[in-house]
Amino acid sequence: MSNNQNSAGDDKTTGHVWDDDLQDFANQPPKWWMLGLTASALWVVIYWLMYPAVPISITGTHFKGIGLPGSGQWTAIKELAEDQKVLDNVRGKYEDKLKGLTPAAILADQELSEYVVRSARVLFSDNCAACHGQNGVGTVQKGKFSMRERGLMAPILNDDDWLYGGTIGTIQETITGGRQGMMVAHKDTLSAQQIDDVAHYVKAFVEEGKDKADNDPAVAAGMKVFMESDCTACHGTDAHGMQAMGSANLTDKIWRFDSSIEGIKHTITYGVNSGDPEARVAIMPNFGTSGKLSETQIKKLAVYVYKLGGGQPE
Ligand code: HEC
Ligand code: HEC
Incomplete structure (x- = not known):
């Protein structure tokens, strides 16, 4: 259709031509994209070294990772304990209050009794x-x-x-x-x-x-x-x-x-x-x-x- 045989101008092509005028350019991807690709490849290696990513080992125990700067080796149990601490801080103010109150006094406090009912549901199930x-x-x-x-x-x-x-x-x-x-x-x-x-x-x-x-x-x-x-x-x-x-x-x-x-x-x-x-x-x-x-x-x-x-x- 197009008569312009030089549509690629000075850009390099792969030399393939389809349908007379469809050509493959051989341009480098943009620089930002190449940088991103290299950075993610590097990140994979760093991440892989930081975390316990390899389940097998010749030394008898699995690879535990070199850990995170400041907080040492990562484990799921450690993360749970930290989450728990955050939760305990939220609960703490209610739990402290409960210690000094009779159940009747708890009932009289709307916010506190709502908290108690939610937390007792699990106790009741168990x-x-x-x-x-x-x-x-x-x-x-x-x-x-x-x-x-x-x-x-x-x-x-x-x-x-x-x-x-x-x-x-x-x-x-x-x-x-x-x-x-x-x-x-x-x-x-x-x-x-x-x-x-x-x-x-x-x-x-x-x-x-x-x-x-x-x-x-x-x-x-x-x-x-x-x-x-x-x-x-x-x-x-x-x-x-x-x-x-x-x-x-x-x-x-x-x-x-x-x-x-x-x-x-x-x-x-x-x-x-x-x-x-x-x-x-x-x-x-x-x-x-x-x-x-x-x-x-x-x-x-x-x-x-x-x-x-x-x-x-x-
Ligand atoms: C020493 C006290 C005592 C005496 C005497 C007694 N009961 Fe009872 N009875 C109970 C108690 C306590 C229960 C409830 C048990 C439970 O639900 O844990 C009960 C439960 C029952 C029930 C079952 C109710 C249900 O919901 O299934 C019936 C029926 C009953 N009694 C009838 C009688 C009759 C009729 C007599 C006389 C012949 C009698 N009882 C004498 C203490 C007594
Ligand atoms: C092993 C079975 C069992 C478990 C576990 C149990 N209960 Fe009971 N509960 C009973 C029985 C049976 C009675 C009735 C006793 C009777 O008839 O004398 C009862 C009675 C009660 C009553 C009195 C009801 C009334 O009509 O006066 C309350 C309240 C109660 N239970 C709450 C609880 C709570 C809260 C828990 C958990 C912390 C619990 N129960 C765990 C078996 C159980």
């Missing part, structure tokens, strides 16, 4: 979630080895139903000292018929409400057992339970253990933490006196559990 479920939602599992069937299920913590109480002080006490509700076995003190009767009476609380159950002739025999044996001593005549001993409220719809008639009979027959091999087991480990968690960690967890949704004012 120490509590195995039994209480992530975020305290419980571990209701179906199947042969479910915690509920074995009676090991720990209570749900994000509701406002409390065995021992949901004030911040009580929660702190629970985590510090652990809890172990105790219900005696009744296999030697009540007949099978009495156990069956009282189980139907308890079941009727939930199905019809306690007031109706009290006047329901179908469960009158069970009511007599409840009132005349030892049930009221721990669960109260109103069957609401007593937080001082963690005896369950039997009139709410919240069940710790199997709520079928067979399940309720099992609880009454063998008890809870009664020492009977068939007993329901419900043990909240102690985290304070055992030294598993520090006082500050327990304060954080108390605030966290309180804020899961069911916390009650003092």
